[in-house]
Amino acid sequence: xxxSIILKIAAIGIITAIxxxxxxxxxxxxxxxxxxxxxxxxxxxxxxxVIVQLYDTLQSLFNL
Numbered sequence: 001x002x003x004s005i006i007l008k009i010a011a012i013g014i015i016t017a018i019x020x021x022x023x024x025x026x027x028x029x030x031x032x033x034x035x036x037x038x039x040x041x042x043x044x045x046x047x048x049x050v051i052v053q054l055y056d057t058l059q060s061l062f063n064l
Contacts, residue, residue, distance in 0.1 A: 005046060005047075005050060008046060009043050009046060009047070012039055012042055012043050012046075013039065013043065015039070016035060016036060016038075016039030016040075019032075019035050019039075020032040020033075020035050020036050020039075023035060
């Protein structure tokens with residue numbers, strides 16, 4: 001696993017948290033929730049390749 005994916009996900013988390021805090025202070029709670037969900041979806045999509053690699057490794061390890 002590459003360390004860069006961890007740093008990218010951390011950066012997305014920080015940016016999402018800051019954007020959500022700013023939107024909540026501005027009184028836009030609904031949009032802040034949407035921003036948080038979108039940040040989560042982006043992080044999950046980035047992790048999809050790593051999850052597929054893990055599945056392939058486990059499959060080859062146990063000869064499934």
